[in-house]
Amino acid sequence: MAGVDYLADERNKAEFDVDSMKIVWAGSRHTFEVADRISKLVANDPAFRKDDRPMLPRKELFKNTLRKAAYAWKLITELRLSEEEASKLRFFVDEPAYTDLHWGMFVPALKGQCTDEQQSKWLPLAYKMQIIGCYAQTELGHGSNVQGLETTATFDPQTDEFVIHSPTLTSSKCYHTVEVLCTWWPGGLGKVSTHAVVYARLITDGKDHGVHGFIVQLRSMEDHKPLPGITVGDIGMKFGNGAYNTMDNGVLTLDHVRIPRDQMMMRVSQVTREGKYKQSDVPRQLVYGTMVYVRQKIVADASCALSKAVCIATRYSAVRRQFGSQNGGPETQSAHYRKSYTGLIQVIDYKTQQNRLFPLLASAYAFRFVGEWLKWLYTDVTQRLAVNDFSTLPEAHACTAGLKSLTTTATADGIEECRKLCGGHGYLCTSGLPELFAVYVPACTYEGDNIVLLLQVARFLMKTVSQIGSGKQPVGTIAYMGRVEHLLKSRCSVQRAEDWLNPSQVLEAFEARAARMSVSCAQNLSKFSNPEEGFAELSADLVEAAVAHCQLIVVSKFLDKLQQDIPGKGVKQLLQAVCGIYYLSLLHKHQGEFLATSYITPKQAALASDQLRALYSKVRPNAIALVDSFNYTDHFLGSILGCYDGNVYPKLYEAAKKDPLNDTVVPDGYHEYLKPLLKQQLHSAKL
Numbered sequence: 100m101a102g103v104d105y106l107a108d109e110r111n112k113a114e115f116d117v118d119s120m121k122i123v124w125a126g127s128r129h130t131f132e133v134a135d136r137i138s139k140l141v142a143n144d145p146a147f148r149k150d151d152r153p154m155l156p157r158k159e160l161f162k163n164t165l166r167k168a169a170y171a172w173k174l175i176t177e178l179r180l181s182e183e184e185a186s187k188l189r190f191f192v193d194e195p196a197y198t199d200l201h202w203g204m205f206v207p208a209l210k211g212q213c214t215d216e217q218q219s220k221w222l223p224l225a226y227k228m229q230i231i232g233c234y235a236q237t238e239l240g241h242g243s244n245v246q247g248l249e250t251t252a253t254f255d256p257q258t259d260e261f262v263i264h265s266p267t268l269t270s271s272k273c274y275h276t277v278e279v280l281c282t283w284w285p286g287g288l289g290k291v292s293t294h295a296v297v298y299a300r301l302i303t304d305g306k307d308h309g310v311h312g313f314i315v316q317l318r319s320m321e322d323h324k325p326l327p328g329i330t331v332g333d334i335g336m337k338f339g340n341g342a343y344n345t346m347d348n349g350v351l352t353l354d355h356v357r358i359p360r361d362q363m364m365m366r367v368s369q370v371t372r373e374g375k376y377k378q379s380d381v382p383r384q385l386v387y388g389t390m391v392y393v394r395q396k397i398v399a400d401a402s403c404a405l406s407k408a409v410c411i412a413t414r415y416s417a418v419r420r421q422f423g424s425q426n427g428g429p430e431t432q433s434a435h436y437r438k439s440y441t442g443l444i445q446v447i448d449y450k451t452q453q454n455r456l457f458p459l460l461a462s463a464y465a466f467r468f469v470g471e472w473l474k475w476l477y478t479d480v481t482q483r484l485a486v487n488d489f490s491t492l493p494e495a496h497a498c499t500a501g502l503k504s505l506t507t508t509a510t511a512d513g514i515e516e517c518r519k520l521c522g523g524h525g526y527l528c529t530s531g532l533p534e535l536f537a538v539y540v541p542a543c544t545y546e547g548d549n550i551v552l553l554l555q556v557a558r559f560l561m562k563t564v565s566q567i568g569s570g571k572q573p574v575g576t577i578a579y580m581g582r583v584e585h586l587l588k589s590r591c592s593v594q595r596a597e598d599w600l601n602p603s604q605v606l607e608a609f610e611a612r613a614a615r616m617s618v619s620c621a622q623n624l625s626k627f628s629n630p631e632e633g634f635a636e637l638s639a640d641l642v643e644a645a646v647a648h649c650q651l652i653v654v655s656k657f658l659d660k661l662q663q664d665i666p667g668k669g670v671k672q673l674l675q676a677v678c679g680i681y682y683l684s685l686l687h688k689h690q691g692e693f694l695a696t697s698y699i700t701p702k703q704a705a706l707a708s709d710q711l712r713a714l715y716s717k718v719r720p721n722a723i724a725l726v727d728s729f730n731y732t733d734h735f736l737g738s739i740l741g742c743y744d745g746n747v748y749p750k751l752y753e754a755a756k757k758d759p760l761n762d763t764v765v766p767d768g769y770h771e772y773l774k775p776l777l778k779q780q781l782h783s784a785k786l
């Protein structure tokens with residue numbers, strides 16, 4: 100029944116203006132309009148079909164990705180799309196590809212790590228895609244420990260070149276096999292990139308200056324073959340069908356490969372013609388600047404991935420019915436469902452479903468707003484760095500690392516929860532959820548393992564606690580530590596469930612919990628004579644303190660957002676309810692910490708749960724409208740369960756018919772393997 104909207108009744112229940120919410124979600128009217136136009140352009144172009152991905156063999160899958168990326172580039176140039184429109188187009192094509200690394204890491208590395216002169220040489224080539232680049236940092240043996248990288252870049256003053264080399268060791272520990280220390284993992288490296296930013300230990304005159312970035316040409320611009328000394332290829336299939344296998348993550352060995360001296364990225368430090376090493380007036384950590392940039396991008400991306408999963412699970416939860424009476428259904432049902440499902444309960448009305456789904460819906464909004472704020476913080480730190488103000492760099496590192504960790508962990512777990520919320524059908528590839536999970540879950544590992552990153556936050560917290568009383572006033576996201584004395588002794592004043600809607604009360608609860616956990620860790624650390632030993636021993640507690648701090652940031656940025664002027668009927672009220680669900684569900688989940696740090700009492704925790712349930716009821720009639728506000732096309736969602744019109748069952752049935760296994764009624768292999776087996780059983784039965 101084309102044209103029927105099976106979710107129309109749900110949409111009619113909305114108590115807020117969806118068009119206004121769409122603009123809040125997008126960030127501005129302009130961003131909304133660009134996204135809306137470009138997403139439709141992609142959705143309406145059959146060249147960007149993606150429903151066949153789980154079925155394609157790797158080679159075909161990869162070739163398809165190359166085709167789509169080339170076609171996307173053709174559109175970008177022919178339609179003269181702006182940088183913003185082009186990046187939206189790649190986003191809505193929704194297929195991991197070498198272009199993510201080219202635009203997402205290679206270009207930012209050139210911008211952040213190269214001198215102006217170097218940028219004027221390399222950036223125009225990269226912008227026109229006359230060269231394609233990747234970010235080659237991780238080695239087979241070293242990922243998290245960047246300081247431990249073993250590839251070397253040795254300056255040769257005779258020729259004014261660097262010799263880049265991946266060492267090969269014969270390891271007796273490894274059953275006498277050869278252990279190759281190569282670059283391993285970079286996306287786009289395996290089959291596509293012509294160039295790479297390679298991270299290697301800089302050696303001049305026998306002295307090791309640590310890890311620096313170098314621009315290395317990998318492949319011939321004539322025939323795409325690897326240049327002399329370079330061995331390069333794909334590292335093989337990764338988790339899931341389709342999924343991240345569209346990406347050519349690669350392996351690279353460099354055997355005494357020579358590059359000109361001016362291909363060392365020289366913004367942070369330089370090597371002169373005479374081979375002298377010079378450090379600019381900027382902190383060495385700026386070599387890690389590209390990672391800070393990408394972590395900030397990943398936080399913004401988390402809300403996209405989580406909102407997709409939540410949109411699918413919410414729409415399907417309104418369509419799906421289980422149990423209930425056969426006689427007389429809720430009056431809000433559409434004619435179609437009244438006829439076939441009279442009286443059955445929509446699974447979204449089960450409180451247990453709401454208790455799993457609505458906190459994820461709220462997290463998607465929370466991550467959206469914290470992502471917006473983090474983008475601001477990143478822009479701010481970049482502007483400060485340009486005028487040699489490095490004061491906010493440690494906070495920017497802690498925020499990007501911590502929020503990357505928090506949001507990607509919650510999003511990966513959230514996508515899997517959405518799959519379960521969709522029952523059996525969630526396990527079908529046509530639900531879109533298995534592929535979404537498989538593509539998303541490595542975000543917990545790439546750009547810094549999430550635990551390793553939380554430990555960086557913990558170091559920042561311990562440093563801040565150790566400076567309390569020294570006269571150095573903590574600022575920004577850590578300013579609450581300046582009020583630590585008050586936070587250590589204050590008590591929650593909540594007396595009624597509604598008191599949990601008071602923003603200043605909520606903020607103090609999250610601040611007190613975070614401050615108390617950090618101070619407790621610092622006190623325990625001080626019992627160790629060797630601080631590094633203490634840090635290692637207490638690392639599990641430190642990670643929990645870091646999570647508490649990061650959750651405080653997300654909550655406070657959501658509350659800040661609500662202080663702004665938000666136009667549109669009922670929009671602000673709904674966002675207040677969504678925000679309440681976000682922080683109260685966190686409070687409920689981490690009740691043990693709020694209670695153990697003695698800021699709240701068990702009675703106040705119970706009142707928080709009462710308020711949370713009340714907010715579920717407030718959000719329930721608005722749930723479909725809240726996910727419609729993401730403004731996702733059916734193409735982008737890539738899910739039958741999440742389709743806009745809710746007409747799930749016929750679509751599932753049709754899609755199943757199209758599975759290659761159903762091309763024939765009798766399967767291939769019947770004559771070889773099934774028939775003889777069945778014959779044999781028949782024979783023995785007769786005996």
Ligand SMILES: CCCCCCCCCC/C=C\CCCCCC(=O)SCCNC(=O)CCNC(=O)[C@H](O)C(C)(C)COP(=O)(O)OP(=O)(O)OC[C@H]1O[C@@H](n2cnc3c(N)ncnc32)[C@H](O)[C@@H]1OP(=O)(O)O
Nearest residue numbers: 199203236242243245246384387396397400496545546547
């Ligand atoms: C599906 C698509 C999603 C896309 C989303 C959108 C994104 C767009 C583009 C992305 C496209 C595709 C996604 C795939 C990309 C994946 C790419 C990669 O994975 S690249 C490789 C990334 N590798 C890592 O992240 C390694 C992790 N390790 C580290 O970062 C560091 O080594 C460390 C943080 C663990 C620190 O190590 P450590 O040895 O303990 O410390 P150091 O001595 O190095 O540092 C001392 C000092 O420096 C401070 N520090 C550390 N890092 C930074 C930093 N980045 N910025 C500023 N300061 C930093 C640290 O705090 C210490 O400070 P002190 O004051 O001395 O305490």
Ligand SMILES: Cc1cc2nc3c(=O)[nH]c(=O)nc-3n(C[C@H](O)[C@H](O)[C@H](O)COP(=O)(O)OP(=O)(O)OC[C@H]3O[C@@H](n4cnc5c(N)ncnc54)[C@H](O)[C@@H]3O)c2cc1C
Nearest residue numbers: 234235236237242243284285286541544545546547548550
């Ligand atoms: C899909 C994908 C794409 C990638 N793309 C790129 C790319 O484009 N370019 C690139 O250079 N790299 C890339 N990588 C590599 C990625 O950045 C690293 O895998 C990542 O930084 C984690 O490092 P690791 O693999 O060494 O993990 P490990 O550090 O070996 O982690 C293994 C375990 O040890 C734990 N651990 C490690 N150190 C500590 C510690 N100090 N304290 C406590 N626990 C610890 C971790 O928590 C984890 O549980 C990619 C990886 C993936 C999966």
